[in-house]
Amino acid sequence: xxxxxxxxxxxxxxxxxxxxxxxxxxxxxxxxxxxxxxxxxxxxxxxxxxxxxxxxxxxxxxxxxxxxxxxxxxxxxxxxxxxxxxxxxxxxxxxxx
Numbered sequence: 001x002x003x004x005x006x007x008x009x010x011x012x013x014x015x016x017x018x019x020x021x022x023x024x025x026x027x028x029x030x031x032x033x034x035x036x037x038x039x040x041x042x043x044x045x046x047x048x049x050x051x052x053x054x055x056x057x058x059x060x061x062x063x064x065x066x067x068x069x070x071x072x073x074x075x076x077x078x079x080x081x082x083x084x085x086x087x088x089x090x091x092x093x094x095x096x097x
Contacts, residue, residue, distance in 0.1 A: 018089060025085040029078045033070040040066040 040062050048054055071078075 014092075018092065021085065021088065025081060029081055032074040032078075033067055036066045036070040037063050 041059070044059050044062050048058065
């Protein structure tokens, strides 16, 4: 909504839309690394169950390596998504009194 000067007003709907956009962005950015971590964790759990080798570091270290590789592979895309969200948010905030 705009007032008589053409300036957008901060309404509940506008704030909810910005919050929804922020949540979607967080889910998009976190999903690839989370999926890699979950996949590696499942694979390590299956290996541990079949070999009956229950070493704690065997479950922890591969997940850390997978997350690091995920950041290397998807880091550029993640940064572009975050920058696009920040640009949209700041553009919208610029028109609110």
